[in-house]
Amino acid sequence: SYELTQPPSVSVSPGQTARITCSGDALPKQYSYWYQQKPGQAPVLVIYKDSERPSGIPERFSGSSSGTTVTLTISGVQAEDEADYYCQSADSSGSYHVVFGGGTKLTVL
Amino acid sequence: QVQLVESGGGVVQPGRSLRLSCAASGFTFSSYGMHWVRQAPGKGLEWVTFISFDGGNEHYADSVKGRFTISRDNSKNTLYLQMNSLRAEDTAVYYCAKDELGVADYWGQGTLVTVSS
Numbered sequence: 001s002y003e004l005t006q007p008p009s010v011s012v013s014p015g016q017t018a019r020i021t022c023s024g025d026a027l028p029k030q031y032s033y034w035y036q037q038k039p040g041q042a043p044v045l046v047i048y049k050d051s052e053r054p055s056g057i058p059e060r061f062s063g064s065s066s067g068t069t070v071t072l073t074i075s076g077v078q079a080e081d082e083a084d085y086y087c088q089s090a091d092s093s094g095s096y097h098v099v100f101g102g103g104t105k106l107t108v109l
Numbered sequence: 110q111v112q113l114v115e116s117g118g119g120v121v122q123p124g125r126s127l128r129l130s131c132a133a134s135g136f137t138f139s140s141y142g143m144h145w146v147r148q149a150p151g152k153g154l155e156w157v158t159f160i161s162f163d164g165g166n167e168h169y170a171d172s173v174k175g176r177f178t179i180s181r182d183n184s185k186n187t188l189y190l191q192m193n194s195l196r197a198e199d200t201a202v203y204y205c206a207k208d209e210l211g212v213a214d215y216w217g218q219g220t221l222v223t224v225s226s
Contacts, residue, residue: 001171033212035154035213041218042217043216045214045215054214086153088213096159098144098156098211100153100155
């Protein structure tokens with residue numbers, strides 16, 4: 001089955017830049033999406049179609065894509081950005097399967 | 110504003126059934142596909158199933174295929190998940206989410222399903 005691979009954790013100090021990667025063979029052919037989830041809350045979409053930002057999401061959140069890896073970048077990290085982040089894409093084999101990465105815990109030191 | 114409210118969760122014994130509901134408001138429900146996504150305690154997100162705007166197409170994760178059925182009633186703005194032959198590994202918070210061209214752009218707060226004897 002298709003998999004997306006994320007690092008389990010990333011740590012940064014306030015004001016620094018956090019980069020969270022997500023790798024998968026189908027990423028060159030399928031859009032990627034990123035969700036933020038804080039404890040006890042539902043996920044919130046922060047990036048869609050690799051690099052688009054929904055309304056209401058701060059400009060410090062950005063996305064990029066290169067080959068089989070996509071990256072969520074949070075510039076000028078704030079304490080409130082501490083959360084779990086999940087990438088999402090789809091299988092490109094022709095069958096309909098939505099796939100999530102395993103999630104990355106962002107810790108703001 | 111978009112609002113999704115799940116209900117129907119609870120404690121159920123292995124092998125039994127449960128039906129979840131998701132009441133939608135704030136958007137034209139009949140125009141959008143919908144997802145169910147679950148999250149086991151302390152674990153990541155797992156996509157479960159999708160239904161098209163008119164109910165004509167359904168897709169399932171291999172882990173639930175043949176046991177779970179997604180459906181919708183557009184006259185009631187409500188999404189359903191019928192879960193049969195439940196297993197301990199189905200224990201999770203179940204979220205419904207609105208689809209926008211392949212992405213779950215709005216999520217409900219979830220309902221907890223615990224499968225235990």
